[in-house]
Amino acid sequence: MSTPVTEGALKALFAAESSTPLRTRFEGSNIGTWIGFKHINYLIEEAVLAHLSQAGLSSRTLYGEYGLGVDLVDLDTRILHALYLDETVVARVVPTTPETGSLLTFTVSLNGERDGRTTKLAAGRVKVALRTDSSVEKAVEAPEGLARFATSRLGIPASGRELPAPPELSGVLPARNTELADGRGTTGPDPVLAVLTEGRNAFGWKWRIPYPYCHFTERLQMSGYLRQMEEVVDLFLADRGISVKTMLDERRWIPACPYSHIRILDEALMEEDLYTVLTVEDVFKDFTYTSRFDCYVVRDGRLVQTATGKVTHGYAKIENRRDWNLVTFDERVSKALKGEG
Incomplete structure (x- = not known):
């Protein structure tokens, strides 16, 4: 039987902001020392995963304990200033999950020093689904507080924007x-x-x-x-x-x-x-x-x-x-x- 999710964990997940120092990676520096958009998005993903971990609901815990895979299903990012190789930025994650709906949502900002001042370097909006898994063993019931985010298949509807x-x-x-x-x-x-x-x-x-x-x-x-x-x-x-x-x-x-x-x-x-x-x-x-x-x-x-x-x-x-x-x-x-x- 899986361990219940505590009220404290849910409060941290849904209501508490988090800040995490992150370092740009060597792999993302393809031209000179500038970091490409892909790896900036990786930092935003890493910030969300760190937020889950700080709430006691890491991607490893959610999958291993509850059979829920953490899947980013929407990632919308604006890069405001260049990021550089071997630079530490502070990722600020703000939960924005509504009281109804089937996705966890967050805003993320990556902040670093420019000209002696703390500056927002990139900003992202992230949506996360918890994908149920029964490929290895029998699926378990999603814990109270997370059940509405559990889905048997990924996919976001058009949400008012028509797709061809x-x-x-x-x-x-x-x-x-x-x-x-x-x-x-x-x-x-x-x-x-x-x-x-x-x-x-x-x-x-x-x-x-x-x-x-x-x-x-x-x-x-x-x-x-x-x-x-x-x-x-x-x-x-x-x-x-x-x-x-x-x-x-x-x-x-x-x-x-x-x-x-x-x-x-x-x-x-x-x-x-x-x-x-x-x-x-x-x-x-x-x-x-x-x-x-x-x-x-x-x-x-x-x-x-x-x-x-x-x-x-x-x-x-x-x-x-x-x-x-x-x-x-x-x-x-x-x-x-x-x-x-």
Whole structure:
């Protein structure tokens, strides 16, 4: 029998703010000493996990004791200032969970020192589901106080924002081009990708979900989607003739990401083929561009959308090993982003 959750733990989870010092990671410093958007989002995820732990309800405890997997299902982040390698920030987590509803919600700010003052460097809004698990042993009843957050399947409804209906797949057979002998995926001719990108300023990538991107034994986790979002942008830029390395070599320009949002709509499972589509929706004054991020799997002959989101990018020119400045797109870059090249 599982141990009841105490009133003190629930009060800490729902009502108490928490602060945790976190350190940026070496892996996230791909260009110079600047930390990329993916790892900034990792810090926000880590802050929420620390908040749960401080309430005595760590992800390990929730899974091992109650069979509840902690799943971030919505992550909406604005990056206000650059973060750097080997920097300690203080993550402040504020619970915002409403009295009704099925998701735990939090706001998170990452704060650090800039010019001698404490400054908010990034801000995120996070939604968390507690996914029940019975894959190893019989499921246990969720404890009082957490039962309304327990779900047998991940997925967030549109919440007033209409999602486009997935394209019709009648008569379209998925290609067998993610076999191990063929590598991990394709961006080339593929009947399903053709359906998903037709008539749009879009780029598609089909990819086999590997176990390092999953958790709780079976499903793609939020950090896996963040990696997917980063990689599909990298592939898109290369496809348009302005790859990250090309722009670095020719101009010392790097992509800069001030905003990202990912929402999980359904579950994507280990070793399924994931179809990821990046659609450029807006190029703003040749200074930033915003893309839609959509992920699908094919089940029983139909498309199932598993995630959606947005990501905004600009370009920064590296001035030296410490400084960079945002730049305006020239004609070549602007046409490539708009699909006019």
